Amino acid sequence: MGGRDLVGQFHDRGLLDEVIVQIASVTLGSGASLLPRKIVTPPLKLLSVKIYGNTFAELHYEVSGSH
Secondary structure (H helix, E strand, O other), rough: OOOOHHHHHHHHOOOOOEEEEEEOOOOOOOOOEEEEEEOOOOOEEEEEEEEEOOOOEEEEEEEEOOO
């Protein structure tokens, strides 16, 4: 939870090399977006997905071209 603005700042300066997102299976009526802006360039590449029980998942992305 949190860190979305920090992720955006790193992305804006070309310093973001990976994003790890943890998701819980809860439906919210409304809320803030995951990140403060879309990351389309460079695109994200899904590296792995880990499932924890029946309610949690962790997505690990690489910012393509950052390595």
